[in-house]
Amino acid sequence: xxxxxxxxxxxxxxxxxxxxxxxxxxxxxxxxxxxxxxxxxxxxxxxxxxxxxxxxxxxxxxxxxxxxxxxxxxxxxxxxxxxxxxxxxxxxxxxxxxxxxxxxxxxxxxxxxxxxxxxxxxxxxxxxxxxxxxxx
Numbered sequence: 001x002x003x004x005x006x007x008x009x010x011x012x013x014x015x016x017x018x019x020x021x022x023x024x025x026x027x028x029x030x031x032x033x034x035x036x037x038x039x040x041x042x043x044x045x046x047x048x049x050x051x052x053x054x055x056x057x058x059x060x061x062x063x064x065x066x067x068x069x070x071x072x073x074x075x076x077x078x079x080x081x082x083x084x085x086x087x088x089x090x091x092x093x094x095x096x097x098x099x100x101x102x103x104x105x106x107x108x109x110x111x112x113x114x115x116x117x118x119x120x121x122x123x124x125x126x127x128x129x130x131x132x133x134x135x136x
Contacts, residue, residue: 001111003084007032009076009100010089011042014117018087019070020049029070032079039072046070080108089117097121098129105130 006022008015011033022029023046031046033039050063073079080086086108090100097118104114114130116123 001084001113003113004028005030005083005085007079007083007086007104007108008089009079009086009104010091010117011038011072012089013045015087015089016042016045017049018089018117019046020053022087023050023066023070024053026066027069030079030083031070031072032074032076033072034074036072036074039074043067043070043072076103077107080104080112083108083112085113085115087115087117092118092120094121094125097126101126101129 005028007030008018008022009032011019011031015031015033019029019031019042031039031042033042047063047067050066054063086104088097088100088104090096097116101114101116108114114127116126118126
């Protein structure tokens with residue numbers, strides 16, 4: 001499977017960090033969060049992350065081209081409907097993550113990969129919320 005478009009659901013420190021990783025590889029990234037203020041901050045963090053990389057391996061012009069590939073939205077459907085890969089990074093709470101997986105699976109393509117940034121919760125207790133997916 002080819003991955004060209006990535007949605008980062010949850011744009012805090014972890015979500016914006018994922019956006020840096022994906023954008024630095026030249027992928028189209030859509031950052032999603034529930035508040036526009038959070039998205040503005042995430043875009044700033046993403047730019048800072050790419051500029052940090054520029055010190056070592058990216059030119060300033062390349063940073064600008066990469067940041068242009070990053071969009072933001074408060075509309076989850078818009079964020080995930082064309083995504084090949086969805087990286088969930090909502091707060092570490094079973095309820096929040098299960099709700100995110102349920103909503104993501106409702107709008108994401110059936111063959112999209114849905115991943116979680118959970119570090120302390122069991123993914124087996126989260127993934128079951130994904131509707132109509134083979135792995136749920």
